[in-house]
Amino acid sequence: MNFQDPEEFLRLAEDSGVTLPKTKRGEATFNRLLQAAEEVFGEKNYYEASIVDITNRAGVGQGTFYLYFKSKKDIFVELIKHLHHEVRSFIQREIAQVSNRVDAEKAGIEAFYKFTLKHKDLYKLIRDAEGVEPNLWYWYYASFAKAYAERLKAAMDRGEVARVDPEALAYCLMGISVFTAMRWPVWEGKMPPGEFTGTVFGFITKGLVPSSDKRGEKK
Amino acid sequence: MNFQDPEEFLRLAEDSGVTLPKTKRGEATFNRLLQAAEEVFGEKNYYEASIVDITNRAGVGQGTFYLYFKSKKDIFVELIKHLHHEVRSFIQREIAQVSNRVDAEKAGIEAFYKFTLKHKDLYKLIRDAEGVEPNLWYWYYASFAKAYAERLKAAMDRGEVARVDPEALAYCLMGISVFTAMRWPVWEGKMPPGEFTGTVFGFITKGLVPSSDKRGEKK
Amino acid sequence: MNFQDPEEFLRLAEDSGVTLPKTKRGEATFNRLLQAAEEVFGEKNYYEASIVDITNRAGVGQGTFYLYFKSKKDIFVELIKHLHHEVRSFIQREIAQVSNRVDAEKAGIEAFYKFTLKHKDLYKLIRDAEGVEPNLWYWYYASFAKAYAERLKAAMDRGEVARVDPEALAYCLMGISVFTAMRWPVWEGKMPPGEFTGTVFGFITKGLVPSSDKRGEKK
Amino acid sequence: MNFQDPEEFLRLAEDSGVTLPKTKRGEATFNRLLQAAEEVFGEKNYYEASIVDITNRAGVGQGTFYLYFKSKKDIFVELIKHLHHEVRSFIQREIAQVSNRVDAEKAGIEAFYKFTLKHKDLYKLIRDAEGVEPNLWYWYYASFAKAYAERLKAAMDRGEVARVDPEALAYCLMGISVFTAMRWPVWEGKMPPGEFTGTVFGFITKGLVPSSDKRGEKK
DNA sequence: CATGAATGAGGCTTCATTCAT
DNA sequence: GATGAATGAAGCCTCATTCAT
Numbered sequence: 001m002n003f004q005d006p007e008e009f010l011r012l013a014e015d016s017g018v019t020l021p022k023t024k025r026g027e028a029t030f031n032r033l034l035q036a037a038e039e040v041f042g043e044k045n046y047y048e049a050s051i052v053d054i055t056n057r058a059g060v061g062q063g064t065f066y067l068y069f070k071s072k073k074d075i076f077v078e079l080i081k082h083l084h085h086e087v088r089s090f091i092q093r094e095i096a097q098v099s100n101r102v103d104a105e106k107a108g109i110e111a112f113y114k115f116t117l118k119h120k121d122l123y124k125l126i127r128d129a130e131g132v133e134p135n136l137w138y139w140y141y142a143s144f145a146k147a148y149a150e151r152l153k154a155a156m157d158r159g160e161v162a163r164v165d166p167e168a169l170a171y172c173l174m175g176i177s178v179f180t181a182m183r184w185p186v187w188e189g190k191m192p193p194g195e196f197t198g199t200v201f202g203f204i205t206k207g208l209v210p211s212s213d214k215r216g217e218k219k
Numbered sequence: 220m221n222f223q224d225p226e227e228f229l230r231l232a233e234d235s236g237v238t239l240p241k242t243k244r245g246e247a248t249f250n251r252l253l254q255a256a257e258e259v260f261g262e263k264n265y266y267e268a269s270i271v272d273i274t275n276r277a278g279v280g281q282g283t284f285y286l287y288f289k290s291k292k293d294i295f296v297e298l299i300k301h302l303h304h305e306v307r308s309f310i311q312r313e314i315a316q317v318s319n320r321v322d323a324e325k326a327g328i329e330a331f332y333k334f335t336l337k338h339k340d341l342y343k344l345i346r347d348a349e350g351v352e353p354n355l356w357y358w359y360y361a362s363f364a365k366a367y368a369e370r371l372k373a374a375m376d377r378g379e380v381a382r383v384d385p386e387a388l389a390y391c392l393m394g395i396s397v398f399t400a401m402r403w404p405v406w407e408g409k410m411p412p413g414e415f416t417g418t419v420f421g422f423i424t425k426g427l428v429p430s431s432d433k434r435g436e437k438k
Numbered sequence: 439m440n441f442q443d444p445e446e447f448l449r450l451a452e453d454s455g456v457t458l459p460k461t462k463r464g465e466a467t468f469n470r471l472l473q474a475a476e477e478v479f480g481e482k483n484y485y486e487a488s489i490v491d492i493t494n495r496a497g498v499g500q501g502t503f504y505l506y507f508k509s510k511k512d513i514f515v516e517l518i519k520h521l522h523h524e525v526r527s528f529i530q531r532e533i534a535q536v537s538n539r540v541d542a543e544k545a546g547i548e549a550f551y552k553f554t555l556k557h558k559d560l561y562k563l564i565r566d567a568e569g570v571e572p573n574l575w576y577w578y579y580a581s582f583a584k585a586y587a588e589r590l591k592a593a594m595d596r597g598e599v600a601r602v603d604p605e606a607l608a609y610c611l612m613g614i615s616v617f618t619a620m621r622w623p624v625w626e627g628k629m630p631p632g633e634f635t636g637t638v639f640g641f642i643t644k645g646l647v648p649s650s651d652k653r654g655e656k657k
Numbered sequence: 658m659n660f661q662d663p664e665e666f667l668r669l670a671e672d673s674g675v676t677l678p679k680t681k682r683g684e685a686t687f688n689r690l691l692q693a694a695e696e697v698f699g700e701k702n703y704y705e706a707s708i709v710d711i712t713n714r715a716g717v718g719q720g721t722f723y724l725y726f727k728s729k730k731d732i733f734v735e736l737i738k739h740l741h742h743e744v745r746s747f748i749q750r751e752i753a754q755v756s757n758r759v760d761a762e763k764a765g766i767e768a769f770y771k772f773t774l775k776h777k778d779l780y781k782l783i784r785d786a787e788g789v790e791p792n793l794w795y796w797y798y799a800s801f802a803k804a805y806a807e808r809l810k811a812a813m814d815r816g817e818v819a820r821v822d823p824e825a826l827a828y829c830l831m832g833i834s835v836f837t838a839m840r841w842p843v844w845e846g847k848m849p850p851g852e853f854t855g856t857v858f859g860f861i862t863k864g865l866v867p868s869s870d871k872r873g874e875k876k
Numbered sequence: 877c878a879t880g881a882a883t884g885a886g887g888c889t890t891c892a893t894t895c896a897t
Numbered sequence: 898g899a900t901g902a903a904t905g906a907a908g909c910c911t912c913a914t915t916c917a918t
Contacts, residue, residue: 026898045350047266050891061900063894072892127346131264137253138406145402168399168411179390183364187357191289192387199387207426244918245881269908280883363909444688463897464902483788485704488887499904504889565784569702576844583840606849606856609836617832618825621802637825644819645793645864683877707912720915729913861891 006156013119017074019067026124030068032058034082037075042121046076046128077136080129083122084140088147090115101155102208106201113192116185123186145170172207176200236293238286241242249287251277253301256294265347296355299348301339303359305365309334315429320374324392325420331396332411335404342405364389372394381429391426395419455512468506470496472520480559484566515574518567521560522555522578526585528553528613539593540646543611544639550615551630554623561624581633583608600648610645614638660698674731676724687725691739694732699778703785716781734793737786740779741797745770745804757814759865762830763858769834770849773842780843802827819867829864833857 021027037194038057040049051072055062069075094111098104116122130137148170155161161169180200190198240246259268270291274281283431288294313330317323335342348356365388372379380388399419403411412421457623459465474496478487489510493500495511507513532549554560567575586608593599599607618638622630678684693715697706708729712719726732751768755761773779787794805827812818818826837857841849849857 021898023898028906029898030293047350051893052891062902063900067895067898099276124349127349130343130346131266141398141401162421164421165418167402168415170418170420171398171402172422174397175394175396176391177394179360179400180393182360183386183390195384196387198382200391202381202383203388203391203426206430207422211425240881242880242918248881270910271908281909282883282885282911283881286881291909441747459902461897461901467902485788489889490887500888501890501904501906502902505902510888528718562787565787568781568784569704579836579839600859602859603852603856605840606837606853609840610833610857610860612778613832613834613836614829615832617828617835620798621824621828634825637822639827640821641826641829641864644868645860680877686877691907708914719881721877722881723914724877 015180017070018078021068026067029058029060029064030147031059033065033068033075034079037079038083038121041076041079041125041128042119045124046132071087073132076125076128076132080125080136080140083119083125084143086119087112087122088144101151101158101160104151105204105208109173109177109180109200109204110197113181113185116181117189117191120186120189123182141174145174148173159210161208169208171206176204226329229390235385235433238288238295240287245286248277248279248283250288251279252284252294253298256298257302257340257344260295260298260344260347261338264343265291265351292351295344295348299344299355299359302338302344303362305338306331306334306341307363319381320370320377321424323370324423324427328396328399328419329416332400332404335400336408338408339405339408342401360393364393367392378429380427388427392423395423449589454476456516456616457507459506464505467498467502470498470501470507471513472517475517476521476563479514479517479563479566480557481602484510488575511570514563514566514570518563518578519573521563523582524557525550525553525560526582539589539596539598540643542589543642543646547611547615547638547642548635550622551619554619555627555629558624558627561620561644570620579612579621583612597648599646607646611642614642665671674727675735676726678725683724686715686717686721689717690722690732691736692735695740695778695782698733698736698782698785699776702781703789730789733782733785733789737782737793737797740782741800743776743876744769744772744779745801758808758815759862761808762861762865766830766834766837766857766861767854767862770838770842773838774846774848775848776813777843780839798831802831805830816867818865827863829859 033054034059036054040053040057043049044053049064052062055065059141067076069078091111094114095104095107098107120177124141126137129140129176145167149166152161152166152169156163156166180192180196184190240249252273253325255273259272259276262268263272270284271281274284284294288297292411310327310330312324313333314323317326345356345359348359364386368385371380371385371388375382375385398417403409403415454624459468471492474492478491478495481487482491489502489503492513503513507516507577529546529549532552533542533545536545564575564578567578583605587604590599590604591605594601594604618630618634622628678687690711693711697710697714700706701710708722709719710730712722726735747766748768751771752761752764755764781804783794783797786797802824806823808820809823809826813820813823836851837853841847841853
C-alpha cells in the first residue's frame with residue numbers, strides 16, 4: 001500500500017463530491033440526507049445499503065440525492081470526516097481539564113468508550129472505510145495517531161511520560177482503546193465493569209510512567 | 220449485538236455451505252478455489268470481488284464453484300476459519316521454545332508481524348468479516364482472546380505476570396499487536412524498525428511484570 | 439391439495455407483487471408491460487418466457503420491469519386476474535339479453551368460443567397457472583363455478599332447469615365448454631362447424647330441461 | 658396451431674430419445690429412472706424438476722441418466738405415453754363387462770375417477786405436456802377422443818345412443834370427466850359424493866339417450 | 877455400466893446513476 | 898429545487914448436458 005500524507009489526503013478530498021446547498025430549504029434537505037446516511041450505513045454497512053434506503057429514510061426523492069452528492073462514495077467520505085471530527089472534539093473536551101498526561105490518557109479512553117456507546121455505528125463505518133477508500137481509512141487513524149504522538153512528546157518533555165518513541169506509543173494506546181471498546185461498548189452495549197477498566201488503566205499507567213532506573217529509555 | 224459463545228458459533232458454522240469433494244480430482248479443484256479466494260478477497264474486498272473473479276483465478280468454470288460452495292459467503296467463512304487456524308498455529312510454533320511468558324509475549328507479537336507481512340490480506344478479510352457475518356468476526360477475536368487469557372492466567376499463577384484481570388489484559392495485547400502491525404507490516408509492507416519495536420516491547424514489559432509494591436493487583 | 443376459499447385467495451393475492459405507477463407516464467409503461475406479458479406468455483409458456491422477452495416486447499429496459507412487478511410470477515398472477523375478469527364480463531354481456539337459462543347456456547358457450555378465438559393464449563395461461571401457483575388455478579375455476587352454480591340454482595327455482603346438484607352441473611358445463619373450445623377454436627383456430635355445435639347444444643338441452651317423469655330429480 | 662394426425666405423431670415419437678437397456682442390470686436402472694421421473698414430475702412440475710432430482714430419487718449417478726434418455730424432454734414424453742396407455746387399459750378393463758353403452762359411459766367415468774385418485778400426478782403431467790410439446794398434448798386427447806367417438810358411433814348404430822355427431826359427443830364427455838375429476842379426486846383427494854355423481858350421471862344419461870321425438874338427430 | 881466432475885449459457889434481480897417533467 | 902421514471906451493466910446462481918475415470 002502506498003499512502004499519501006494524511007494532510008495531503010484531506011486536501012485532495014476537500015474539493016470533490018459535495019455540492020453545498022444554497023437556500024435554507026436546500027440546507028435542510030442536505031442535513032436530512034447526511035443524517036439518514038449515518039443511520040442507514042450504521043445499520044446495513046456500506047455495500048448493502050442502497051441509495052434508495054437513504055433517500056427513503058430522508059424522505060426525499062431519489063433524484064434529490066444527486067443534487068448534493070456526486071456519488072454514493074462521496075456521501076460516505078463526507079460522513080467519515082464528520083464523525084472523525086466529532087470523536088476528536090468530544091475526547092478533547094473531556095480531557096481538557098485534566099492536567100497530567102497519564103491521567104488524561106485514562107480520561108481519554110473513558111471518553112472513547114462513552115462515544116462508542118453512543119455511536120456504535122462508528123465502528124462499522126471505519127471498518128468499511130478500508131474497503132471503500134483505503135486512503136480514507138489510513139487518514140483516519142494516521143491523523144489521529146499524529147496528534148496523539150504530539151501530545152505524548154510534550155508529556156515526555158515535561159517528564160510525565162517515559163521518553164520513548166512517541167509514535168509507537170500512540171499506536172499501542174489506540175490499539176488498546178479500540179480493542180477494549182470493541183469488547184464492551186460494541187459487543188455488549190455496556191461500559192466495561194470496574195475490574196476490567198482497572199486492569200486496562202493499571203497496564204497503561206505502568207507502561208507509561210518513567211521508571212526509576214530508566215533502562216531502555218532515551219535521554 | 221448479541222453474540223453466541225464462540226464455540227457455539229463454530230458448531231453452527233460446521234455443517235452448512237461447503238460440500239467436500241469425493242475424488243482426488245475434486246479435491247484439487249476445491250483447494251484451487253480456496254487459494255484463489257484468498258488472493259481475490261485480499262486484493263479486492265469481499266463485496267467488490269465477484270465469484271467470476273475467483274473462478275477465473277482458479278482456472279475453472281463458473282458453475283464449478285457451486286459444486287463446492289453454496290454461496291460467496293460460504294467460501295468466505297471457510298477461508299476465515301482456515302486462516303484463523305493458520306495464524307494461531309504459526310504463532311504457537313514460534314513461541315513454543317520461549318519459557319518466560321513476558322518474553323513469549325514479545326516473541327508472539329514478532330511472529331504476528333511476520334505472519335501479517337506474508338498474509339497482508341488477512342487484515343482486510345477480518346475487517347470485512349464484520350460486515351459479512353458479525354458472528355464470524357466476533358468468533359475470530361473472542362476465541363483468540365480466550366486462549367490468550369488462559370495463557371496469561373497461568374503465567375500469573377507462576378508469578379511471571381502481575382495478577383490482574385486476564386481477559387482485559389488479553390484485549391490490550393491484541394489491540395497493541397493489531398494496531399502496530401497495521402502501522403508497519405500492513406501500511407508499509409515492512410517489519411517495524413528497531414526503535415519502534417523497542418518501545419512496544421518496553422511498554423508491554425513494564426505493563427505486565429509484577430511491580431514490587433503490588434498496588435492495584437489482586438492477591 | 440388443500441385450497442382456501444376462492445375469495446380468501448383473492449384477498450391474499452390482493453396486496454403483494456404489484457406496485458401501481460404514480461404518474462401518467464408510468465401508467466403507460468405499466469400497461470405496455472402487461473400487454474407484452476400476455477403476448478409473450480401466450481407464445482412461449484410461462485417457464486420458457488423470460489423477463490427480457492417481455493421487456494423487449496414492451497420496448498422498455500430490463501430494470502423497468504421491477505419498477506412495477508416484484509417478479510415474473512407476480513406479473514403472471516396479475517395477468518390471470520385480469521383475463522379472468524375479461525372473460526366473465528364478456529360472457530355476461532353476451533348473455534344479458536337472453537331470458538331463458540337453457541338458451542343462455544348456449545349463448546354463453548358460443549360467447550366462450552368467440553372469446554377463446556380472440557385470446558387463444560388464455561388457454562395456455564390457465565394451464566400454466568397450475569404449475570406456477572396452484573391456488574390461482576383453483577381460484578380461477580372455483581370462482582367461475584360458483585357463479586355458474588348460482589345462476590343454475592335460480593333457473594331451477596324458476597322451473598327452467600331440472601332440480602339437481604347445481605355445482606355438479608356447473609362443472610359438467612364448464613368441462614364441455616372448455617373441451618369443445620379446445621377442439622375447435624384452440625386447435626383449429628376456427629369456430630366449430632354447425633353440426634358440431636348442434637350436437638353440443640342438443641346434448642346440453644336434453645341434459646338440462648326438466649323431464650316429464652322427474653326420475654332422479656329432487657323436489 | 659397445426660397438428661399432425663395423432664398416429665402420425667406416434668410414429669414420429671417412436672424412434673427417438675430412448676435407448677433401451679441391454680442387460681438385466683440396465684433394465685432395473687431404466688425402470689428406476691422412469692419411476693423416479695413420475696414421482697418427481699408429479700411433485701414438482703416439468704420445469705421445476707431437475708435431472709438431479711430424478712437421478713437422486715432413483716439412486717443413480719447423474720451421468721447414468723444419459724445412458725438411457727437423450728434429454729429431459731425425452732423421458733417426459735416416454736412417461737406420458739406410458740401413462741396414457743395405463744389409463745386407457747384401466748378404463749377398458751373396468752368397462753369390459755358392461756354391455757349397454759350408456760351404462761358403460763358411467764362405468765368409464767367412475768373408473769376415471771378411481772384412476773385419477775391413484776395418479777393425481779397424471780393431471781399435472783398432461784397439463785405440462787402442452788408447454789413441453791404441444792403435439793404430445795394434442796395426441797393425448799385426440800387419440801382418446803377418436804377411440805371414444807368410435808365406440809359412440811357403434812352404439813348409435815345399435816340404437817343405444819341418439820344419432821348425432823359422435824366426435825362432438827366425445828369431447829363433451831371427456832370434458833365432463835376431466836372437470837368433475839378435477840373437482841373431487843384432484844382437489845379434494847376423494848371420490849365425489851353420491852349426490853354429485855348422481856347429477857353427473859343423470860345429465861349424461863338424459864343427454865345421450867335417443868329421445869322419442871328425434872328432433873335434432875340425424876337419421 | 878456407472879459415476880462424479882466440469883461447464884457455460886442463460887435466467888433473475890439489484891442498483892447507482894441519468895432523464896424528463 | 899425536487900421528483901419519479903428509466904436504464905443497463907453486472908452479479909449471483911441453476912441446470913441440462915458433456916467428459917474423464
